[in-house]
Every structure is written in structure tokens, then in C-alpha cells.
Amino acid sequence: MNGLSLTGMYVLAALLIGVGLGMGYFIVRSGSSRRPEGGLEWSVLVLSFLVALMGAGFITLTLVGEVTSSPGHESRTVVGEPAPPLHLRLVETNKEKRLSNYKGKVVILNLWATWCPPCLEELPELNRLQERYGPDGLVVVTISDERRETLQRFEREKVNLQTVSGYLPPGQSWPAPYDKVRSSRPMSFIIDRDGRIQNLWRGAADFSQFERAVMPYL
Template sequence: MMKKTIRRIGWVVLGLSSVVAVVAGLYLYQNNNASKSPIGGILNIAIDIGDQRFMRWHTPRELPPISFQDEAGKTVSLDDFRGTVILLNIWATWCPPCREEMPSLDRLNAKRAGPAFEVVALSIDRDSTLVKSFYQQFDIQTLRGYFDTTSQVSNIVRAPGVPTTLLIDREGREIGRALGPATWDSPQAEALIDAALMRPAEDG
């Protein structure tokens, strides 16, 4: 009788240990893959895109007005891209991580650019001529030149440094962002873009 009781206690302890291990595993997974927003504990999801993480907001965030210049020196704004999903990459020619990821942005744009999607590579270099020579040096074929010579956009979107990349939906809202270089033509990154493209545009 005593042996049976001890054996039964042993199984109970083993079962409880298994439950604790599972709960601890789930906690660690959620802790590593999500962070709480300040609003009501809503979860924002951190998604692995190769060797980088993309933080996807639970709800797309409204962005303040943003304007910069194109290759012709014309002022363009975020509103000019309404109806198009854009990947806004804030970068600089002097930034080594930017140099690392720029070819993948070009490959992504070559594959996916069209009326529904565009990579907007926004340079914060004060001398816009540096971008043209940079594109030639790294054989960048499809990216247009966009310039924020006053570096105001970085402050407006609260980019802590370069590169910072925002995925923006058709309504001009931020879906999420990545800080640091990423492989933007990876399957994981393209899946993020596909999800943004499949999201129906809102009326009004």
C-alpha cells in the first residue's frame, strides 16, 4: 500500500512538473515574441525576418504629416502615396548597416514594385548627390532617390537611428517597423508585405 501511495505521489509530482514546464515555455515564448503596448495590455507582435525583428503593431498607427524631396527636387508627402503600400527605409550613405541592407531593398523593389507597392528609400544625407554615386557603386537599379536633407522625418517618426524601416499601409498608417539592417527580400519580409497588400483599403 505504501509503495502504491509513493508511486502515485511520484506521478502527481511528475505531472505537475510537466505543467510547470509547459507554462514556463509558453511564457518565455510570448515574452520573446510580443510586447505590451501602453494601451490596455494590447499585444504588439515581434516577427522574425531573417536575422532581424519586425515589430508589428496590434493596430496600425496614424503618422504625422511627412514631406521630403524626390530626384527632381519636387516636394512629395506621404499623402502622395495613398492607395499604395510602401516600405519607408530611412538611411544614409555613411551608414555601414544601410550599405549592408540596400541591395536587398533593391531586389525587393525589382520584384514587387508597381501601383500597389513601392520601396521608398529616404536618404538623410545633406548632399543628395552622394546618393547617386552610392547607387552606382552598389549597382542599385530600381530604387528612386528620395531625400530628407533637413533630417526632420527621423524626428517626426521617432526613428532612433539609421536604418529604420516602416511598413505603411494604403491609408498612410504605420503597420510596424524594424530597427537596424534586414534582408528585405527574404520570404518572411515578403510575407509581411503580402499581408499588408491583402488587407482591404478602408472607405473614406
């Protein structure tokens, strides 16, 4: 989530909690016995409790989303393991490549799509990383599962990628663990010079987040 959406979620949650507690307080204070009387008052009290509970649920879901989309907080099951084979074709030349071709380099493997707004926000950051740390042995590999023609048009009209820009060959599906991109993108993997996954996360990151993730391996 970006900062605006997080703020909106927190405001909505606070409003729901406030409305729920306010309704409950009004019902309790309005009765002479300070207890709900009659079916209507009990119904409103239950509704106020549910509204407040919904607000608390929004806060919980937002906090969980912040944690799981941050670098270093994705599933750790593949961290430290060799990066599984992945075949791609280069958008520019249509030449076939393998992820293993970049062994000996530090790799940021970024899985994205042209229709994904967070992916588009992230691309200029990835360009900067390639330009800044390419001489130090960093290779940024960006791969989409869209058609080559779609990616060529995007790079011609929107963003001129300085990365190793590739696409998933037709008829090929994402192998594990890269298949996580089906449910969330962008998704990034940090792979060291020995070809081992050292970090991974879902969601967009900025230049400084990527920089902190790769510096130990450069």
C-alpha cells in the same frame, strides 16, 4: 547585429563565464578548508564572480538586441495609426514629394545612410522587393538625411537604386516617429494602402523578412 557579431558575443560571454567560474573553483578547491583564506584569495574570488557576472550580462544584452532589432518587436505605440506627414525630395529630379503621395500603395519606408554598413547590405534586398512586388502595388521609399550630391554619387558609383530614392530637404528635421533613426539605422516602416503604419523595426532585414511583413497588405 549580424550572425558573426552575435556568435562573437556569445563566445565572449561563454569565455568570461568559464574563466570566472574556473577561478572561483580553483580558489575554493586550493584551500584546505575549501574556503578562501586571506585577503588575496577573497579578492580573486570576488573578481571571478564579477567576471562570470559580466559574461551573463553580455548574453542578456545580446538576447535583448536580437529581439528589439527583429521585425514586429519595435515600440507598438504608432502601429495602426496614420503615418505622420513626411516631406522629401527625389534624388534624381529634386522634385518635392510627400509620403501621402503614395497613399493607395503598400509602402516600405526605409530610413538609411550611405555610411551605415547594415543599410548598404539591405539596399539590394529593397531593390528586389520593388522589382518583384511593384506591379502588385508595393512602393519602396528610401530616404536619407544626407546631401543630394552625396546620394547621387553613391547611386552612380555603388548601388543603382530601383526604389523611390529621396532625401530630407535641407533645414528639415525628422518628425516623430521617424526621428528614432537618429539613434539607430536602418529603420523601416510598413504602411498599408490606407496610410496606416502596420509594422516598424530598427536594423536590417532580408528579402524574406520584408516579404512576410508586406504580403498581408498587398
